[in-house]
Amino acid sequence: MSIYDSLNEPQKEAVFHTDGPLLILAGAGSGKTRVLTHRIAYLIEEKGINPWNILAITFTNKAAGEMRERVDQLVGFGSESIWVSTFHSMCVRILRRYIDRLGYDTAFTIYDTDDQKTLMKEVCKLADIDTKVYKERVILSAISSAKNELVSPEEFELNAGGDYGRQKILKAYREYEKQMRSNNALDFDDLLVKTVQLFQTQPDVLEYYQERFRYIMIDEYQDTNTVQFKLVSLLAQKYKNLCVVGDDDQSIYKFRGANIKNILNFEQEFPDTKVVKLEQNYRSTGNILNAANAVIRNNCGRKEKTLWTENEEGAKIALRQFDTAYDEADFIAEDIEKNIREGGSYNDNAILYRTNAQSRLFEERFVAANIPYKIVGGINFYARREIKDLLAYLKTIDNGQDDLAVRRIINVPKRGIGLTTINRVQESALERGIGFYEALKGLDLIPNITRGAAKLDSFVALIEYFKGRARTESISDLLQEIIEKTGYMESLEAEAKREDEAHDRAENIDELLNKIAAYEENCEDMGEKATLSGFLEEVALVADIDSLDEEQEYVVLMTLHSAKGLEFPNVYMAGMEDGLFPSYMTISSGDLEEMEEERRLCYVGITRAEEKLTVSCARMRMVHGETQYNRMSRFLKEIPVNLLDTGEVFVKKAEETEKEKTVFAASNPYFHAKKSFKAQPFSVMKGAEQFAASKAKGLDYTVGDRVRHLKFGEGIVENIAEGGRDYEVTVEFDTAGRKKMFASFAKLVKAE
Numbered sequence: 001m002s003i004y005d006s007l008n009e010p011q012k013e014a015v016f017h018t019d020g021p022l023l024i025l026a027g028a029g030s031g032k033t034r035v036l037t038h039r040i041a042y043l044i045e046e047k048g049i050n051p052w053n054i055l056a057i058t059f060t061n062k063a064a065g066e067m068r069e070r071v072d073q074l075v076g077f078g079s080e081s082i083w084v085s086t087f088h089s090m091c092v093r094i095l096r097r098y099i100d101r102l103g104y105d106t107a108f109t110i111y112d113t114d115d116q117k118t119l120m121k122e123v124c125k126l127a128d129i130d131t132k133v134y135k136e137r138v139i140l141s142a143i144s145s146a147k148n149e150l151v152s153p154e155e156f157e158l159n160a161g162g163d164y165g166r167q168k169i170l171k172a173y174r175e176y177e178k179q180m181r182s183n184n185a186l187d188f189d190d191l192l193v194k195t196v197q198l199f200q201t202q203p204d205v206l207e208y209y210q211e212r213f214r215y216i217m218i219d220e221y222q223d224t225n226t227v228q229f230k231l232v233s234l235l236a237q238k239y240k241n242l243c244v245v246g247d248d249d250q251s252i253y254k255f256r257g258a259n260i261k262n263i264l265n266f267e268q269e270f271p272d273t274k275v276v277k278l279e280q281n282y283r284s285t286g287n288i289l290n291a292a293n294a295v296i297r298n299n300c301g302r303k304e305k306t307l308w309t310e311n312e313e314g315a316k317i318a319l320r321q322f323d324t325a326y327d328e329a330d331f332i333a334e335d336i337e338k339n340i341r342e343g344g345s346y347n348d349n350a351i352l353y354r355t356n357a358q359s360r361l362f363e364e365r366f367v368a369a370n371i372p373y374k375i376v377g378g379i380n381f382y383a384r385r386e387i388k389d390l391l392a393y394l395k396t397i398d399n400g401q402d403d404l405a406v407r408r409i410i411n412v413p414k415r416g417i418g419l420t421t422i423n424r425v426q427e428s429a430l431e432r433g434i435g436f437y438e439a440l441k442g443l444d445l446i447p448n449i450t451r452g453a454a455k456l457d458s459f460v461a462l463i464e465y466f467k468g469r470a471r472t473e474s475i476s477d478l479l480q481e482i483i484e485k486t487g488y489m490e491s492l493e494a495e496a497k498r499e500d501e502a503h504d505r506a507e508n509i510d511e512l513l514n515k516i517a518a519y520e521e522n523c524e525d526m527g528e529k530a531t532l533s534g535f536l537e538e539v540a541l542v543a544d545i546d547s548l549d550e551e552q553e554y555v556v557l558m559t560l561h562s563a564k565g566l567e568f569p570n571v572y573m574a575g576m577e578d579g580l581f582p583s584y585m586t587i588s589s590g591d592l593e594e595m596e597e598e599r600r601l602c603y604v605g606i607t608r609a610e611e612k613l614t615v616s617c618a619r620m621r622m623v624h625g626e627t628q629y630n631r632m633s634r635f636l637k638e639i640p641v642n643l644l645d646t647g648e649v650f651v652k653k654a655e656e657t658e659k660e661k662t663v664f665a666a667s668n669p670y671f672h673a674k675k676s677f678k679a680q681p682f683s684v685m686k687g688a689e690q691f692a693a694s695k696a697k698g699l700d701y702t703v704g705d706r707v708r709h710l711k712f713g714e715g716i717v718e719n720i721a722e723g724g725r726d727y728e729v730t731v732e733f734d735t736a737g738r739k740k741m742f743a744s745f746a747k748l749v750k751a752e
């Protein structure tokens with residue numbers, strides 16, 4: 001039996017069609033990537049093609065690694081000379097060899113985004129551009145878009161017209177290019193642009209690579225952009241042995257210039273293209289696949305296709321709606337533990353979410369429950385730079401004894417304190433056997449520090465000021481003030497490499513504020529005082545997560561974007577709420593195309609699941625340190641009811657005792673909706689939407705009433721105030737004293 005026997009007919013057709021352009025357009029899990037690897041094997045083993053003549057392009061380095069592994073398994077000997085790489089690494093290899101033809105030195109430097117920023121500052125000065133009006137990041141991103149579209153400064157000029165802003169950007173673009181050139185430097189976009197230029201101006205070089213790469217294959221083709229397409233067209237022009245595989249329904253990088261037209265117009269660019277459609281899905285159960293189909297059907301701009309499977313129907317899609325995001329995280333952690341008890345492996349489980357900041361709640365639950373996990377394509381929450389920075393501030397303010405923390409922030413944001421100065425202080429501290437911060441406070445004892453002294457003094461003054469504030473303010477307010485006074489947010493903005501990075505970091509900071517707010521609330525509920533030391537201790541318990549053994553099994557956490565191309569037996573899509581996914585920005589922009597891109601992302605998520613899919617959402621979630629009420633994601637409403645299992649949507653509460661139920665019913669405006677939700681999920685979803693508006697009606701007590709709280713016992717309602725998203729109820733308890741709490745969390749019930 002050969003390895004090709006395991007392929008279905010259209011897959012075989014694609015594998016055996018080795019010469020001429022080939023477009024494989026197929027839905028998720030239909031074996032596109034598998035066809036590529038088998039095709040490489042077939043070319044080498046059956047057609048006798050030299051591995052040297054094969055180029056396979058993947059979207060990420062990780063995917064390249066996996067593809068190489070798969071090919072190695074199929075081919076064995078000689079596979080190492082196949083080029084399996086991303087567009088960028090391919091271009092670097094080519095340019096290192098030939099860029100001298102374009103007047104650059106082959107030892108060119110690659111500027112990362114930090115370098116670009118630094119240069120752009122310089123450029124703006126030279127070009128007399130006010131960076132308060134035109135931010136460096138914005139200019140760089142405009143230049144990047146231009147490069148991705150192969151728009152040179154000259155063409156940019158033609159299109160800029162009289163637009164004042166465009167003229168400014170043009171000026172910056174020109175100067176930037178000039179500087180890059182004289183620095184013998186290329187940025188990431190240049191790697192592609194210059195390779196295209198090289199091919200267009202040096203026919204012999206182009207021919208060399210055309211001969212070299214006689215067989216070209218591209219995975220995840222739907223996410224290529226214009227310059228990448230140009231590059232491939234040039235390379236494949238001679239032999240036309242180009243095979244691209246993609247799925248227009250999984251195009252999720254439009255914001256980075258991916259051009260879906262590349263897939264839709266492929267046949268025009270390469271006449272006589274053979275088109276193979278794969279329609280059988282091997283990855284997912286019938287129910288999962290049908291749900292995916294039902295969601296994506298709502299997009300207009302797509303090539304119609306129907307995926308089917310021979311796999312069994314499998315379990316229904318579990319839909320779980322929780323009161324809070326904490327309940328959601330609890331549930332998922334417990335569910336995974338249950339899977340493990342039943343003999344499953346951690347590796348089988350993946351949690352997918354829309355934004356990086358959402359990982360925090362899961363991480364905390366997993367650390368507490370000893371569930372090994374790994375964040376793919378991202379960094380553990382407490383290891384993220386902005387979180388470490390702000391915690392370092394809090395630690396320094398709390399006691400200043402953590403030298404590492406003080407040193408971490410002494411020049412963050414930049415205040416012109418240099419390493420030499422810092423080292424002198426450190427030496428002096430060591431000599432005298434005192435802490436770093438203590439040494440900072442007695443600068444006159446340190447010789448040769450004079451030049452930096454003023455800056456150090458003002459740093460100490462700042463910390464001492466915060467120490468004072470810490471005694472009177474809540475931790476939330478303190479952190480807010482730190483962020484404002486130090487200009488931390490602006491410094492992040494200025495340093496961010498991309499628009500979405502700045503946004504990501506801001507979201508993480510919000511998430512830290514949420515953590516603090518939750519801690520403070522919890523202390524209040526427990527009748528304890530919230531202290532900075534207490535908070536830092538609590539964080540220390542969950543933040544020490546660097547010791548993960550790589551070989552070990554783990555649950556995977558990642559954003560939906562990083563999940564492309566992967567598959568897992570058991571998938572959780574968490575935070576499926578309008579406002580989060582689709583994002584508030586998308587909803588409020590009213591932009592149909594953006595909504596469709598979000599929907600494609602949802603489709604990518606659903607189709608990662610092999611056997612079981614759980615979609616979940618929370619009614620209340622902390623956002624910006626405030627409780628926010630969210631509706632269930634509109635995407636979930638696109639899944640037909642008969643594919644859903646909503647039976648235990650309220651599993652946690654249903655298990656509670658009768659007494660607690662009464663408490664719950666009395667304090668929770670959603671309660672009645674929940675009961676009917678079981679029977680008629682959709683009418684209730686609508687119902688639930690109305691509740692946020694009518695929350696007041698849910699309270700059956702008023703000022704002056706006697707109420708009972710599960711922990712604090714009985715007391716008198718003193719005040720009910722309209723908080724941002726919820727009612728803040730103040731109760732004078734008989735024994736526990738006066739407490740202010742959110743109505744939805746306090747679950748107060750009227751005492752008879």
Ligand SMILES: Nc1ncnc2c1ncn2[C@@H]1O[C@H](COP(=O)(O)OP(=O)(O)OP(=O)(O)O)[C@@H](O)[C@H]1O
Nearest residue numbers: 006007008027028029030031032033034282283565
């Ligand atoms: N003919 C087949 N017989 C058995 N299993 C198959 C067959 N074709 C594909 N598979 C399996 O189906 C799963 C999905 O395949 P693959 O990852 O290649 O799909 P894909 O089209 O690349 O998906 P995506 O769009 O998510 O990238 C894999 O586990 C693969 O091994």
Ligand SMILES: [Mg+2]
Nearest residue numbers: 032033034565
């Ligand atoms: Mg694939």
